[in-house]
Amino acid sequence: NAGVMQNPRHLVRRRGQEARLRCSPMKGHSHVYWYRQLPEEGLKFMVYLQKENIIDESGMPKERFSAEFPKEGPSILRIQQVVRGDSAAYFCASSPIAGEKLFFGSGTQLSVL
């Protein structure tokens, strides 16, 4: 059973471009969480999704950021018109049941030039 898969591992974008980060949860997991880690900081919650539904997006910036978890395919975190302050590591985690142990991916390091 493969772990949580995130790609790409590294993503470089210029200011104003779009960034798409992908997360494939572990097999059988229908709960996905996205976290952001700034340098020398802990992880900060962004959004919690179940298949086709956003359950909690209280940690998402109000503009430019969106997330989805379609019925088929990976969960996508989309950042439009990236700025330098978006540079961070973005982690995805999944669980089989709400509130159960989270399994984390290795993250996507986004660098905005």
Next chain:
Amino acid sequence: AQTVTQSQPEMSVQEAETVTLSCTYDTSESDYYLFWYKQPPSRQMILVIRQEAYKQQNATENRFSVNFQKAAKSFSLKISDSQLGDAAMYFCAYRGPGSGNTPLVFGKGTRLSVIA
């Protein structure tokens, strides 16, 4: 809002020795969960140990154990017989009661170095 504080940005320990990482948290809840995660250079977040607040007994996982002091809102991690592979960032995390839509709240981490 719940907060998690790790007051030691960096710690070091000699191989085979014991080290304790500190964590305090703030919450008004009586039922919650506490975690320690390890983040090696590979960046993968690995769950080290988990504690349910309603359990008085301290959790242990092999060389890792916690000292959970609920009244003091303290949750320290003890690593015994430290190994070179224990070198990593360690994050303390809190999750409140309820279903899965209560997100983890992380501290800023402690960087542990193991000296051969």
